[in-house]
Amino acid sequence: MSTPSRHNHGEARGCGRIHLLASSWKLPFGVDKLFKSLEAERDRRLPLLSLEDHERYGDTYGQYSGGMFTILTRDSRNIASLLSGQSSKFDYGNLRQICFGCLLGEGIFTENGEDWKRSRKLLASELQKPKFPPLSIIESHFQDMLRAISPPDETPSSIDVRPIFYNYTLDTGTDLFLGVSTNLLASPSSINNEGKRFSLAFNKALRWLATRERFKTFAWLVTGPELWSLCNTARDSLENMIIEAQRQEMGSTVTPFNDFLGRTTDIGKARDELMSLLFAARDSNASLLCWIIYVLAREPEVFKKLEKDVLSIAGDDSSVPPTDFDLTRMQYLEDVLYECLRLFPAVPINGRICNTTTTLPAGGGRSGEEPVFVPKGALVCFSTFGCHRSTKYYGEDAMEFRPERWREVDVKTRTRDYTFHPFIGGPRKCLGEDFALKLTKYTICRLIQCFGAIRVDNLESQDTSNWQEKIKYQIGLTMSPDDGVHVKLTRR
Ligand code: HEM
Known part of the structure; x- marks a missing residue:
């Protein structure tokens, strides 16, 4: 383990000293910092802790956390350098494999180097095909979701849409990537038992993985027979779904993975790639949908403006879905989406490990404007949440x-x-940006075509003033509203 003083030794490279947080309890390896994070997580305010720390210590500072020297930054210059300019000097080391390998195996999310390049090329060629994802497939799952959130005999219906959105994105994702849907929201006659088995194990395993990620290099401490049993079940079940998809000769229902899955004899590799894809796609997309509905229920003016934008293009006949072209013309819908992604990014804090000693452009010296020294092995965490809420970039x-x-x-x-x-x-x-934006736009547009009002339905309080201050953040692998998204939906 390198010493703090070494982390400030970058003078030869023109670096200024980084503000280094003292370890208040003098516990080794920054264990106290880990406890502070766990405490904030218990209070459902973890992203706010990172924001407060940046307000207090600056846009870039250093600390010991989870056994590693860590640089925390929300400076967009550092984030650009880390992710783009100097991306070859930063990777995940073996951290992702330690934290997630038990479920994900070896796929795009856990790989580095040549293996990652191969996975990325393979998935990009599938995900970036024109007109993907096809709206007709999304529509069939939208109809299932509509039945789940608003049974025809109940008006207005009161519901927590969060678990439904998670099932919706899994149903849609498996159908689009695999050609066989988990069909969790489908009518009882179309239920896929293997899909149900997969979903139960996958959901529970993801909760374990979220805790393992928090422990970083100590992730191996977060283990037990239940974790391994869940991972084995999810992996086994996904393999069965792939075999079923191959059996159904997917060539007949053109899905993007026909070529890949239809050809492969390496079911294990196909399973790992798909597991990574579902891991990346499911929660992040559901989280965005949750935040949009959460906000619309609290901002009636935004809802009204959005309704006008969407209906003026798609019309209010809920039996006529929008086209691809319609979706590209909904300007305000796009602005609402970006504003949700700004304030409530699915991945609020992220990180990379430095594999070659280097510098980052800002955060050193008294002014914070000098470069900072980054020793090999340091973890650099960047706060998307903090950057997106910085008054320096977005004003007062x-x-x-x-x-x-x-x-x-x-x-x-x-x-x-x-x-x-x-x-x-x-x-x-992210390889799924276009996919996510299209699925989200389509879903929100369809919901607005069907419902004339979305209101908060919270048993404790319907007072929506200062709603942002009351948010409790659930941080699993992605960020969502902790209390769920309880709304009352009124049909048009
Ligand atoms: C609103 C929805 C989404 C958000 C906010 C989002 C965000 C992200 C972020 C922040 C990462 C980087 C994670 C990291 O390296 O630390 C990522 C990676 C990735 N995302 Fe997304 N994502 C979304 C939806 C999707 C969807 C729908 C798909 C698939 C169709 C997808 C596929 C991927 C893949 C494959 C990666 C790994 C890329 C790589 O390591 O080369 N994402 N996403």
């Missing part, structure tokens, strides 16, 4: 939900300078 109203801001500085400019990076950027940029 950075904490406010204001979709109109996306008409002032457009998303391309902000993505280019990394002041907005919900899908990160650089070579390991």
Whole structure:
């Protein structure tokens, strides 16, 4: 383990000293920091702790955490350098394999180097096919979801849409990636028992993985027969679904993975790639849908404006879904989406391990404007949550939900300078960005075509003033509202 003083030795490279947080209990390896995070997590305010720490200690500072020297930054220059300019000097080391390998095996999410390149090429060629995902497949799962959130005999219906969105994104994802859907929301006659088995084990295993991730190098401490049994069940079940998909000669129902799955004899590899894809796609997309509905139920003016934008293009006949072209014209819908991704990014804090001693452009010296020294082996965490809420980048109203801001500085400019990076950027940029935006736009547009009002339905309080201050954040592998998304939906 290198000493703190070494981490400030970058003078020869023109670096300034990084502000290094003292370890208050003098416990080794930053164990106290780990406890502080666990405490904030218990209180459902983990992302806010990171924000407060940046306000207090600066946009970039250092500390010991989970046994590693860690640099924490929300400076967009550092994030750009880490993810793009110097991306080859940062990777996941074996951290991802330690934390997630038991479920994911060896797929795009856990791999580095040549193996990762191969996986990325394979998945990119499938995900980036034109017109993917086809709206007709999404529509069939939307209809299942509609039945689940609003049975025809109940008006208005009161429901927590969060678990439904998680099932919806899994049903849609498995159908689109595999050609066989888990069908969790389908009518009883179409239930897929293998899909149900997979989903139960997958959900529980993800909870274990989220805790393992928090423990970083100590992840191996978070283990037990239950974890292994869940991972084995999920892996076994996904394999069975792949075999079933192959059996059904997927060539007949053109899904993107026909070529890949239809050809492969290495079922284990196919399973690992698909597991990584579902791991990446399911929760993040469900989290975005949750936040949008959470906000719309609390911001009636935004709902009204969105309704006008969507219905003026798609019409209010819920039996006529929008086309691909319609979706590209819904400007305000896009602004609402970006504003949700800004304030509530699915992955609020992320990190990379430095594999070659280097420097980052900012955060050193008294001014924080000098480069900082990054020793090999250091963990660099970047707070997307903190960067997206920085007044330096977004002005005094950075904490406010204001979709109109996306008409002032457009998303391309902000993505280019990394002041907005919900899908990160650089070579390991999210492969499903277009997919996620299209699925989300389609789903929100369809919900607005079907429902004329979305209101908060919370037994404790319907007072939506200062709603942001009351949010409790659930941090699993992605961030979602802790109390769920309880709403009352009124049919048009
Ligand atoms: C709103 C929805 C989504 C958000 C906010 C999101 C965000 C992200 C982020 C932040 C990462 C980087 C993780 C890291 O390296 O630490 C990532 C990676 C990835 N995402 Fe997404 N994602 C979303 C939806 C999807 C969907 C729908 C898919 C698949 C169709 C997908 C596929 C992937 C893949 C394959 C990676 C790994 C890329 C690599 O390591 O090369 N994502 N995503």
